[in-house]
Amino acid sequence: MRFSSVVSAVFGLCIGTTLSSAEQSNLTTPQSTQRILAGDFKPAPVFENTNLVRTINLEKGYVRETTNVLVTNIDKSPQSEYYIPFDSDLVGKIGGFDARDKKQAARGQLEVSIAALADVLDAQTPSSKSIHYYIIHLTEPLQPKDAVTLSISYHIQGALKPLPVSIKQDEKQYLTYNFSAYVPTVYPTIKQKTKVKFPSADVPKYTTTTGLTSASDPEKQGSSLTYGPYDTPKIPPGTVYPVAVRYEFNKPLLTCSLLERDVEVSHWGGNLATEERYWLHHDGAKLANHFSRVAYSTQNYYINAGQMTTSALRELKVPLKPGSVDAYFTDEIGNVSTSRFRPNSIREASLELKPRYPLFGGWNYTFRIGWNNDLSSSLRKLQTPPDTYILSVPLIEGPKNLEGIQYEKLVFRVILPEGATNVKYQTHGGTGVPSLHAEHSLHKTFMDTLGRTELKLTTTNVVDEARDVTILVTYQYSFLAGLRKPFTVFAGVAVVFVVAFLVGRVDTSIGKRKK
Template identity: 85%
Template sequence: MRFSSVVSAVFGLCFHTSLSSAQQSNLTTPELTQRILTGDFKPAPVFENTNLVRTINLEKGYVRETTNVLVTNTDKNPQSEYYIPFDYDLVGKIGGFDARDKKHAERGPLEVTIGTLAGVSDAKEPSSSKSTQYYIIHLTEPLPPKGAVTLSISYHILEALRPLPASIKQEEKQYLTYYFSAYVPTVYPTIKQKTKVKFPSSDVPEYTTTSGLTSAADPEKQGSSFSYGPYDTAKVPPGTVYPVTVRYEFNKPLLVCSVLERDVEVSHWGGNLATEERYWLRHDGARLANQFSRVAWSTQNFYINAGQMTTSALRELKVPLKPGSVDAYFTDEIGNVSTSRFRPNNVREASLELRPRYPLFGGWNYTFRIGWNNDLSSSLRKLQTPADTYILAVPLVEGPKNPEGIQYEKLVFRVILPEGATNVKYQTHGGTGVPTLQAEHGLHKTFMDTLGRTVLTLTATNVVDEARDVTVLVTYEYTFFAALRKPLTIFAGVAGVFVLAYLVGSIDTSIGKKQK
């Protein structure tokens, strides 16, 4: 869904929101909770995975896994908690976890809790907290005995892809490897399962073939997709692993942003919404086996522009902006970068095309910032009730939108509100796999401020560019007297200067005649 459509829908609701409904919504997104489990904890085998289909998407620079599973309650009592296991080394790379009842997807995501195992005291054995962690899905209603529900579970995995070979020549193709299990990790018995792997191209020179799991060839190839299974695993114990390795062509940049700092500043008096984003970008792909050659790169560029060649180096970034965006800029540590092109548009998306000072190869870094302005009226509305209450709708992530995608290890999103704004609340809207956000309130002092501007800071880890579809709705109270704070401060400052100038001018500094 386009951001403009979301904003229109949200603003349409805002004008018809009553005081009671605003109080009921609370406009605060709940944070992902955590549950501490005992060291010897094991989920009870109260469910059965009757049919499970998993899709592993490798078309971008990160992994996206989606699992649709028909879950049946095999216990004598109603059950409402479904456990999903993750290895300790993997759970820290999981982001955008989303679980829904497939038949009632319009209800939104189900509540999810992270279950952390406390370490055992036996020094001879490794701590159980180093082996398995759990995501706990809470069903909306307890599932009765023999009842069934279809769950749609999706998440992305960051930094799980490795280049092989680790270093290549400047003109060579880049290949990545990924490891997974043909049997989906689960704590429940699974009757039937299948795994489909989507590659960015049909160039898959190496992959694991199974032996004896099916009567046909496994995996089955269909263009750029492989299918492992279906497997009849009713007699396979839960937790059984069948290692699979795939090596495939990914001749695109493997982009990781260690930190993205994104500031959105609201100015009521100026009617402006100023956005600035600061990137610490790196390329985690295959490194150069020899020194970079500018001459060879010029030759490569000729064939790349002609569509006869691709490269794993980053040549450019394309940033789509909201209609009406103006005053775009692109700077790095040296200063303004002139190799950029801004195409404004008042009807459709504007476009900011960025070309770094140098191509970004594997292991190389680039730090830069971009910014632009928008008319505040396109993102801000005043609610009829409560009085003096405003709602701001802004995307959680904007920035570059490249086919290969971008991973953000850490996102720091600051919404800088006018001085005197109070009762700040937020919630997220739209998108799937909304990252876990930690909220913090503070002050930000700028020119001619007295107490400082109110700031809502949202931080998240393991974010990908799919978060562009997530809209952050911020509500705050901003009274008429708070709005007068800035002009009164400016008036007082100017008046003070005139008074000081008058007092200085009234001082008699002339040298009179000496009296006898």
């Protein structure tokens, strides 16, 4: 996204009296907040799912579920809270939760909160069957007999398992996923169906239902399965029908247990320095035998010719903004010379990474990458209030592969110049924006006095789709604060000269001792 379009989108929030009023509180409101419910709480059956269509996308290394549901208020009073249940063993794997009113999509995401039962929070070892709720808050209360169409999407991490768990080096990798043919819900559902999308048509095993429909179920078309449609007005809410699918996924199943991403702003140097540190793990099928470099070299010939695929990670491609320079790729040993950087000042630059060794199932790889950009492409100065700047940076950049990457934890640090004050942030664009925990601190580096201002954002359960999310940081940086660094450098050099002069004045010669 071009910086000008981002700034214009946020100008209404940041200019004039609007920004002045926002200075008293952070610009970002967390997407999800925790609520505690009574131990015997059950959502009232005030809604009816008149028609529900769920799509489960298994084309990447994580699960993406999207549900479009026509919701009707069957109560006698207006209702504004729609509950979605999740088992407690699943809720910790969910990220990127996004809910919208399809007829009012321009208004953006609906407010979402998370609720848990009090006895679940108090228990030291909660049962795997205990329930948490995502609560969607409608913009306006839904009147009796009125309907609204909700579009709900989220991703699930760590839900895909290899089967078999061990394979030979030249064998295909297959994954399994378990779900319910009936969508878990607390409301009666009149009609529903589920469509499952696979990366290929190679789906050797899947559950077939009996008695749910008059026709064969599921219906297979190319690389997708369709369960239903089912007429379920008499099926009690919460009823499940277990379904399992096994499909080919001969690609890396990548999980980054921790991504540390630092963005450092230098006004004097006019530079935006970015560094990312990855702790990467391949969650796919492990090797049944020892790794053979000879066999892998033979495989590479057919892979490069497009006649074969492999579940091993061979390379990562990192798209960078136009004008990116000074890219580097290092690991625990040192510089990795197998990388290739393609700079471009007009189009997207590219950093191609080849690890020191191919990454197979169960293997780990830790590395870091970094690059520089011209600060003017990401920073603008606002007219009011005075000495106020706005910085636009993506939440995630990094590798962009077809199989995707899931991040268990993301630590994003924005390091501002020394003396920057009144730091605020907000998110812009993207879907399923993760809930961010913000901390403010000082980051001490060379020739600093008090330390640079640091904004630290932490979140969990993020996938590479979050690269569409932009972080907008506003801060004040006065002219006098900008003189702090050159004055510190001048004072340091002056002290060195004075000390050298005084040391030079000391008489260290050996003379005769007076009697």
